[in-house]
Amino acid sequence: GAGVSQSPSNKVTEKGKDVELRCDPISGHTALYWYRQSLGQGLEFLIYFQGNSAPDKSGLPSDRFSAERTGGSVSTLTIQRTQQEDSAVYLCASSLENPRIKNIQYFGAGTRLSVL
Amino acid sequence: AQKVTQAQTEISVVEKEDVTLDCVYETRDTTYYLFWYKQPPSGELVFLIRRNSFDEQNEISGRYSWNFQKSTSSFNFTITASQVVDSAVYFCALSEAWNAGNMLTFGGGTRLMVKP
Numbered sequence: 001g002a003g004v005s006q007s008p009s010n011k012v013t014e015k016g017k018d019v020e021l022r023c024d025p026i027s028g029h030t031a032l033y034w035y036r037q038s039l040g041q042g043l044e045f046l047i048y049f050q051g052n053s054a055p056d057k058s059g060l061p062s063d064r065f066s067a068e069r070t071g072g073s074v075s076t077l078t079i080q081r082t083q084q085e086d087s088a089v090y091l092c093a094s095s096l097e098n099p100r101i102k103n104i105q106y107f108g109a110g111t112r113l114s115v116l
Numbered sequence: 117a118q119k120v121t122q123a124q125t126e127i128s129v130v131e132k133e134d135v136t137l138d139c140v141y142e143t144r145d146t147t148y149y150l151f152w153y154k155q156p157p158s159g160e161l162v163f164l165i166r167r168n169s170f171d172e173q174n175e176i177s178g179r180y181s182w183n184f185q186k187s188t189s190s191f192n193f194t195i196t197a198s199q200v201v202d203s204a205v206y207f208c209a210l211s212e213a214w215n216a217g218n219m220l221t222f223g224g225g226t227r228l229m230v231k232p
Contacts, residue, residue, distance in 0.1 A: 003160075033220075043207065045220065045221070048217040048219055055217060093161075104166055109159045110159045110160070
């Protein structure tokens with residue numbers, strides 16, 4: 001597709017259940033990012049992928065959060081044993097990778113997660 | 117640590133008015149990049165501009181203009197002759213050069229409402 005695609009657009013789950021959020025980046029973009037947008041915390045960085053590896057996981061809020069990327073393309077963010085404080089919009093972004101310049105990150109429309 | 121502050125949480129103007137959105141940043145890095153993104157009700161963050169720390173020239177793009185002043189650590193955004201379609205949340209963001217991961221640190225956002 002032309003842009004970053006995220007699915008599902010909305011997810012409602014019960015506390016304690018696991019959820020998987022998917023991100024399909026722009027074709028050819030080697031860098032992929034996950035951010036979380038919540039009312040209390042604003043927009044926060046979660047994790048960054050360069051290809052299939054994740055050199056920076058510093059933003060993951062707890063060990064219940066994990067992410068993987070396969071084939072240098074699609075990424076999945078998994079939240080285990082969801083808690084109500086996990087309710088937020090999860091945004092994915094992708095960019096071309098160039099260590100010398102800061103490339104523009106292009107964002108998807110996000111997945112709105114509601115934990116009941 | 118880096119920080120971005122958008123002191124105006126919400127601004128309301130009448131169509132055709134000019135409006136300036138403020139952004140103040142903190143960083144210890146001498147090389148950094150600043151960004152503005154627009155988030156319409158659809159939720160997707162739309163890239164508007166990227167500026168590096170060595171380029172203090174102001175930029176104009178149609179009705180949009182940006183004023184970058186290193187002396188005051190500010191990167192303000194002005195919309196001239198605002199239109200209803202400009203209604204959105206606007207985010208200012210910072211990326212430091214040392215951070216190979218290129219993660220963005222966002223301000224809290226300014227919600228702009230343009231009334232007809």
